[in-house]
Amino acid sequence: MESAWVDTALDLNINPFYHSNKTLKGESKGEVADSDVKVPVKQETGVLVEELNRVNAENKKLNEMLTDLCEKYYSLHNQFMELVSKNSENEAATSKKRKAECEDYTNMIGFSGNDESSCIDEESCKRPKECFKAKISSVYLRTDPSDNSMIVRDGYQWRKYGQKVTRDNPSPRAYFKCSFAPSCPVKRKVQRSAEDPSILVATYEGEHNHPQPSPAELSFSSNSNANPRSAPVSAPTKSSASAVTLELMQPAGMGDDTKKPVQQTTIQQILVQKMAASLTRDPNFTAALAAAISGGVVDQHRIQKW
DNA sequence: CGCGTTTGACCGGCGC
């Protein structure tokens, strides 16, 4: 099923050399042996350079598309924020309800009033503590279904503090707190998708109030991830499983937005990188993109290819 | 012995 998607997927040329090899193989009239390519070296490098240029141009175009997308996202995001802040004012005035609703808001916009315990009055602090404090984002990770460990490697250090079987899902939900910084309020829930057990759903609440630990720090400080149960995860297969990240709250840099006045361009760059990384790893996206813009860049690509 | 995980108990919110 998925292989079908992959086959029809837009070739984004993530790995141009592989691609080049394929074309070369095709050009070498079905020679079986890979090693003895009969094309003269000069001609070969010429083809490669040409291919590389073409790929660069395509990447540039895709990059522009992504940037454009980001700009649109930002303007929409801002509009939505305005709308919601108006709504929440009304909401606060009329009803002091309710967790679920609050969570909906946070879910949709990533509205985090203030970090930490900076709420002003006690009353609004207790409930909204949960309502407004936490930024919530979800990460979907494809893993081996036979792999029972619920470990999501995201560069932070987590301490498990609970596990629970929930009603709507036979697989247990694990609760983690960020243990890299003692005061870090971030929590993470990890649970297998009810529909597709091969997909891990990690839900993050809150923001890290510390920078992302470096790999050295991670392997150094405490054994949380070097623990026997966690260790297998560091196997590249799992951590590099194809991941689609839906960061509902904050487009980028969600680790440390204590430094709010980050240049928007920087954020944009990070966002572009993140999106590109996520999207290009997702065969569904590439396929959808291919379908959507099949008249444009891709056609040009295909024409050249044929 | 220290640290992290496991797991049953407990608590609070919510619906009926």
Next chain:
DNA sequence: GCGCCGGTCAAACGCG
């Protein structure tokens, strides 16, 4: 008011 359910706590346990 009661019961269900999700989230958290904390003692017990295991590992290095």
